[in-house]
Amino acid sequence: MNPLTLSKRGILGLNRPVAIWLGALAVVFGMLFSAVPASAADETPAPADGSSLVIKGKVKNEGVGVAGIELKVTGPSFEEIATTDADGLWSLNVPTKAEYKVEIQLDSLPEGVGLRDPETTVRTADLTMVETASVLFPLGVDTRVETPILDQIAIRAFAGLNLGLLLAIAAIGISLIFGTTGLSNFAHGEMVTFGALTTWLFYAVLDLPLIISAVITIAISAAFGWLQDAALWKPLRGRRLGLNQMMIVSIGFGIFLRYVLLIVFDGETKVISGDFQAVEFGPIITTANSIGSMAISVVTLAAVALFLTRTRIGKATRAVSDNASLAASTGIDVEKIIRIVWVVAGALTGLAGMLYGLQFQANWLTGFQILLLLFAATTLGGLGTSLGATVGALIIGFVVELSSLVLPADLKYAASLIILILVLLVRPQGVLGKKQRIG
């Protein structure tokens, strides 16, 4: 059983009205309203730093709230203790979208009262997708309302689709660059970070409208891709540097960029968008940001597919990927195509960073943290095939999210990497790769 208690768990409680749950229903309604930003009924005061993220819950014994229970909430660079009021209710504002651990302080329990589930003193509140999470610590008779397994699967699959689409846009960038130049670009994660932090700069700091910030972000990211090729990779191709050497250069370049970003933007997690409108269908509660991000991702992926299959430049790109010398001999300017690929990859990856940042916030390590997922996606789908990168990214997205149904949440990235190794065992060229691509 997933210890996570999202607000929809309470909604399901409505279907089984039992008197003992009346207290829980009050909490549920509170949470439903608090998920709508305009709601004035939310009793939680607005936090000073503009965050609307709330973890709350109720500690009750036999359906009656217990006062004075202390709960320690810890997250990334955050630790605070909340205390229940006379009705057993508690709530706490948290700064960033992340996973938080809520630990009930056993020495604050009244005499003779224990946890209903004595093994679980720490529960997780996953605020990466929603803005309100509820954590319940039942005492005495078990009064928990559990989310049916099918609903849990639907929620996780939706989150997986969202993550997979995001990864796909960035992974196509890796895949295009690998296809045309043979470079496994380990500095790609920093392009994601660059996109996210540029959006933060224009949208959150300079307070420009989102659409203008987005256009600026994509333009600067495209220019960044152009600059990388013009200043670094084209001269290195001119020196006839081997592909493995180029890969290590990209590792060095990635480290360099990462610490430049750290020095310029410092190590704080940047709150890019604190405005989350809840959208609800079936058991799934998500935000308008996520829906918008998914729509943009799908449109972008379709546009890339059309570009690669329908336009002259797209066809030339695929020809260069297939065989650069042959493409050159048919009159295709290979260097020009590679330059275009870097610009397109920069723009796509910047866009991915922006969409990621708008949903999950970002810091200097954001891109590096998903870099391995991106490589897993491209390798899984088959290095150098754009469709493969999309399929691989969706698989990785689903595995990351669905794995948390059976595995602890802190192993979800490990699960996707294990899937990568297993697939390579069975099918080394990846799901859609061509056999000649492996050694």
Add this chain to the structure above:
Amino acid sequence: MDWLAIFNLALGELISPLTAAYILCAIGLAVHFGFTGLMNFGQAAFAAVGAYGMAIGILTFGMPTAVAILFGMACAVIFALVLGIPTLRLRADYLAIVTIAAAEIFRYLMLTSGFAGVTGGSAGLSAFNEEFRALNPFPDGEYGFGPFVFREEELWMRIVGWLTVVLAALFVMFVMRSPWGRVLRGIREDEDAVRSLGKNVFAYKLQALIIGGVIAALGGMIFVLNLSNVQPASWGTNFTFMIWTVLLLGGAATILGPIVGGMLFFLLLTLTQSIIGGLVDVGVINFLSPPQVGQVRFLIIGLALMALVIFRPQGIFGNKKEMQFNG
């Protein structure tokens, strides 16, 4: 600026146990990459397996330190088999991605709260080096001269660390001069040619992965014995990339390369960092804050790695003919 203190600090890095630990990992990587041509980007995991193997052997199974060290080495052998059997047939860039993924998987497994009873979770393990300290034969006091003055336990740590380095380097030197070592170099230069001579390339690669992995595991043990704790955060990808920089600085296909490369790397790193720190203190550099000076360290590592691979891929001692970076 106190130049004497800066130079003393940098010279102290030359023979510090951490330098020895990195050098051991780099010698292991020389076996993998320099001599066999395996693009192993999971070297941090081999060091971590050794470190955790030893610490868990002592703390969970109550082994004496010597047995626990053997246990840590055995863990590295097992890890090499688990990593190598599925991945060694892959092409170099696939191998790079898979080894880096495997290293991260291992780190996540050490980090997860599910196994915290054995691994200590994100806090890691400590209090495993009491027996190692007790084995110290040197009486209390200070030893050495000039910048190299150590208390008895510091001296003991250094002697153990550098003795291991010398033994590992001698071992690799003899092994690489043997017919077995020549086959490894042959695999690096042309795998198919070696295969056509009837050699089992896969088995040779696996043996090289095991030998290099065990040497890196010893490096990991020195690392944690010196710090007196083992934490998952130490074994991230930055650890691996630092080892690569050390190796490429000295020369990948050489015996002395990792040793001199490691000493030089930490000497220069400490020197540049102290000088930048000093310039920040006296206000000459005013765009950096004191905490950012430590971040500049990695910026330098990144640039050094790029410059080395571009301009001198064979390193200080290497022979350009031996450094083809096939692929």
